[in-house]
Amino acid sequence: MMTYTRRNFIGVTALGLGAACGKAKADSGEDEIDLSSLARFVDPLPIPRKAVPSGLIASRENPAQKIPHYRISMREFQAKAHRDMPATTMWGYDGTSPGPVIEVRSGAPIRVDWINSLPSRHLFPVDHTLDGASSDAPEVRTVVHLHGGRTGPESDGYPETWVTPGHTTTAYYPNQQDSAALFYHDHAMGITRLNTVAGLMGLYIIRDEFEGRLNLPAGEYEVPLVIVDRSFRKNGQISYRVSSDPEKPWVSEYYGGGILVNGKLFPFLNVLPRRYRFRILNSSNSSFYVLSLASSQAFTSEGLSFFQIGGDQGLLPEAFKTAELILGPGERGDVVVDFSGTRGKEHYLRTKTANILQFRVADASVNDTTRAPETLRPIPRIPESAAVRTRELTLSDYQDRLGRSKKMLLNGTRWSMPVTERVVLDSTEIWSFINLTDDSHPIHLHLVKFQLLDRTPFDLPVYQLTRKLVFTGAAQKPVPGERGWKDTIRVDPLSVTRIIAKFEGFEGRYVWHCHILEHEDNEMMRPYDVVRAL
Numbered sequence: 001m002m003t004y005t006r007r008n009f010i011g012v013t014a015l016g017l018g019a020a021c022g023k024a025k026a027d028s029g030e031d032e033i034d035l036s037s038l039a040r041f042v043d044p045l046p047i048p049r050k051a052v053p054s055g056l057i058a059s060r061e062n063p064a065q066k067i068p069h070y071r072i073s074m075r076e077f078q079a080k081a082h083r084d085m086p087a088t089t090m091w092g093y094d095g096t097s098p099g100p101v102i103e104v105r106s107g108a109p110i111r112v113d114w115i116n117s118l119p120s121r122h123l124f125p126v127d128h129t130l131d132g133a134s135s136d137a138p139e140v141r142t143v144v145h146l147h148g149g150r151t152g153p154e155s156d157g158y159p160e161t162w163v164t165p166g167h168t169t170t171a172y173y174p175n176q177q178d179s180a181a182l183f184y185h186d187h188a189m190g191i192t193r194l195n196t197v198a199g200l201m202g203l204y205i206i207r208d209e210f211e212g213r214l215n216l217p218a219g220e221y222e223v224p225l226v227i228v229d230r231s232f233r234k235n236g237q238i239s240y241r242v243s244s245d246p247e248k249p250w251v252s253e254y255y256g257g258g259i260l261v262n263g264k265l266f267p268f269l270n271v272l273p274r275r276y277r278f279r280i281l282n283s284s285n286s287s288f289y290v291l292s293l294a295s296s297q298a299f300t301s302e303g304l305s306f307f308q309i310g311g312d313q314g315l316l317p318e319a320f321k322t323a324e325l326i327l328g329p330g331e332r333g334d335v336v337v338d339f340s341g342t343r344g345k346e347h348y349l350r351t352k353t354a355n356i357l358q359f360r361v362a363d364a365s366v367n368d369t370t371r372a373p374e375t376l377r378p379i380p381r382i383p384e385s386a387a388v389r390t391r392e393l394t395l396s397d398y399q400d401r402l403g404r405s406k407k408m409l410l411n412g413t414r415w416s417m418p419v420t421e422r423v424v425l426d427s428t429e430i431w432s433f434i435n436l437t438d439d440s441h442p443i444h445l446h447l448v449k450f451q452l453l454d455r456t457p458f459d460l461p462v463y464q465l466t467r468k469l470v471f472t473g474a475a476q477k478p479v480p481g482e483r484g485w486k487d488t489i490r491v492d493p494l495s496v497t498r499i500i501a502k503f504e505g506f507e508g509r510y511v512w513h514c515h516i517l518e519h520e521d522n523e524m525m526r527p528y529d530v531v532r533a534l
């Protein structure tokens with residue numbers, strides 16, 4: 001049991017362990033490329049391009065106001081993940097994965113037409129026993145969600161509002177929120193994990209004046225890093241291992257055999273001896289990463305520190321130096337790395353199991369006028385007394401006779417059951433996640449940003465017998481990297497994780513879910529309502 005926990009929490013990238021632990025039985029692992037045999041650091045790191053609006057269009061609220069209008073199409077394309085591999089068929093926004101970076105100003109709304117130009121057959125086997133993915137539903141369906149966006153319900157990408165190839169949906173993003181790195185990705189009911197493995201994700205960066213005044217590294221010195229893990233077959237195609245049961249191909253987690261940064265395996269980046277800002281997104285289906293820097297490829301080597309300045313929802317109150325950055329699926333990290341003083345050297349970004357990106361520092365002298373200030377955006381803590389209600393919500397895992405996961409539930413309820421979380425607009429609530437499983441789950445709420453209150457160990461057997469929470473240790477306060485606004489939070493096994501949020505912005509129907517996409521697709525997702533009054 002504990003090994004499994006460790007796999008998902010500390011083991012983290014779990015190269016190959018998905019199959020080794022017996023939970024995810026490989027159907028055809030033998031025809032996969034052994035990615036560890038590939039030449040290292042031979043491809044330059046691709047930098048996702050910026051999305052360009054196709055023009056201006058009248059805003060919905062105020063027809064006299066013209067707002068940028070983007071048209072982004074989802075397409076199938078071919079790309080090489082590595083110099084020595086055959087091309088891979090992928091799906092991406094505007095034919096790239098990750099898709100183009102949408103960059104906006106805080107307070108300045110945009111409209112995006114999301115055009116589904118995908119083929120009608122999926123790249124991966126659909127499990128028709130999952131809710132929303134039955135055989136009468138079309139195989140290829142998409143709906144785009146802006147993760148971390150305070151978006152009206154009609155534009156939020158509700159999982160059941162998908163469209164099929166040949167159709168377009170229109171979304172308005174008001175961007176009434178602070179600077180932050182959000183991301184857009186697919187959210188179609190029952191196949192989100194497959195659409196994401198195919199490549200449907202991209203960054204969405206909000207900027208504001210406060211951040212602009214900080215004089216952080218910008219332009220070519222601000223680099224997005226979108227991290228996903230994938231396995232590949234010998235013919236270059238992505239391998240998404242499914243279960244041995246053809247009626248129910250769903251597996252409880254996906255761990256790839258290698259890690260792609262901006263779509264490449266083991267890329268390198270030429271840098272100058274100066275400060276860089278990295279906007280890091282873990283867009284993996286299931287993998288958690290503990291990222292660090294090293295000054296050589298040897299696994300014992302140590303290296304530079306990250307100077308972490310932000311998380312999911314933007315700047316932290318205080319920046320801090322750290323050797324490690326932990327990112328679960330859906331989480332973002334914003335760090336500054338200072339390469340000055342290392343002219344002509346090499347550095348590596350690594351996970352617990354692999355060096356995934358090489359930095360080559362030029363032997364040059366540069367005059368770096370940017371800063372990395374310690375005091376950033378003030379974040380007033382929401383007092384617990386502001387909460388009008390506390391909800392205790394369980395995370396649980398149901399297994400079949402063979403001990404395989406069948407489905408995971410939030411609060412013991414399936415997706416199709418009536419809404420249980422009905423929150424009054426502008427009210428503050430505490431949500432207390434009681435993890436009854438032996439995995440960490442990254443729990444994400446749409447619409448709101450929240451603060452982590454604490455994590456407290458509890459007695460699981462007592463809870464199972466009596467439904468009473470008996471704590472077995474002290475409440476752990478957030479670590480520095482979790483002291484900013486969050487939208488996705490790691491809920492560790494055998495712990496109660498409490499968050500506090502003000503539900504502001506819009507009334508309507510949203511969702512909350514586990515961001516391990518296999519879990520999300522198999523019932524670990526629930527609708528919730530923001531209502532004017534109860």
Ligand code: C2O
Nearest residue numbers: 145147187330444
């Ligand atoms: Cu990043 Cu509901 O999703």
Ligand code: CU
Nearest residue numbers: 146147148446
């Ligand atoms: Cu979201």
Ligand code: CU
Nearest residue numbers: 441514516519
């Ligand atoms: Cu989960």
